[in-house]
Amino acid sequence: MKSSFADESWSGNLWFRHMVLAHIFSNQDLDWFNQLLFCKSKKGLGSIEFKAHEAIKLLAEVDISIKNKIWQSLQDVIIIIIDPRYYLKMFGIEVFPNSVFKLKNEGNEISINRSNQSYSLLVELLQKYISEIILLDSPLSDIKFSIDEISSVFDVFPNTSFFSPENIMSLVQKNDYKKGILGAIELSLRFYSAFFELIDQGTKKSVGEELFQYGNDFLWIEPRYHLEILYKSISSNRFFDEGYTKSISIIKRCCENIKTGFKHPIFEYEFILPQVRIAELDSKENIRIQAADLAAGIARNIYENKGINILKEKFNYIVLNGEKI
Secondary structure: OOEEEEEEEOOOOOOOOOEEEEEEEOOOOOHHHHHHHHHHHHOOOOOOOOOHHHHHHHHHHOOHHHHHHHHHHHOOOEEEEEOHHHHHHHOOEEEEHHHEEEEEEOOEEEEEOOOOOOHHHHHHHHHHHHHHHHHHHOHHHHHHHHHHHHHOOOOOOOOHHHHOHHHHHHHHOOOOHHHHHHHHHHHHHHHHHHOHHHOOHHHHHHHHHHHHOOOOOHHHHHHHHHHHHHHHHOOOEEEEEOOOHHHHHHHHHHHHHHHHHHOOHHHOOOOOOOOOOEEEEOHHHOHHHHHHHHHHHHHHHHHHHHOHHHHHHHOOOEEEOOEEO
């Protein structure tokens, strides 16, 4: 059975910090990881768990031929980024050191710092609304859209209100807006990994091409297409690094809600639901979680220091705030 492994990387505790996730499949080439391990052992750095900061340093120091060889397979790791600062810009807001906000409105610029009496209210409103936008941009919306399309022909799914951002936020954090947005960011990143096929154009294209081979009734094909995509998204094992156990229970609940449709009697002999695992693993005991940790750290370092355009030159598959770039 197909499996995926993911880990996140971030820095600092600001609520608008960006987070980067690396997504690796069970059959993916890890030659880049083995090359870095070899470089580490040559330097006599020991057998302690390999961390991203070590990999970044090694990658900067190795001979150009080795570096090129590492990037030949490292470039195929899938990178997902959520950066709240992009959403702040949508509201005409820029963030400066010491969390000073500058608002631009009709040519005027207003600075709001912590001493301003409106600061706390502004921050809470931003945290609340951006949390919901982040969830709307995640595969959560793809799940609901697919279920709605399927329901136009097959009345097999219950109410889709479970997949609303408001409901998911109530499961993440009810009262603390800062913890809420940080939880929404990390959970949304994990949604991309847990339901990867829903956003992957390659998967969508292959499913669409296969369906069109057997008929040309678009009204029939469209709901079938969404059935197939949704089924594929819940048919793989999904593993994550330890640290956010609540996300696992939420992802499992999402999967169970999706599975209710496929358990309907009309699909009894068509969709056999595999017994998949959704779990956190100790990175010290799983090489692919370790590899995801390194890849996420390397990608975050490039993103922070050189920007998204350079990151695009390094990795083949990047999703930033819900958009493949």
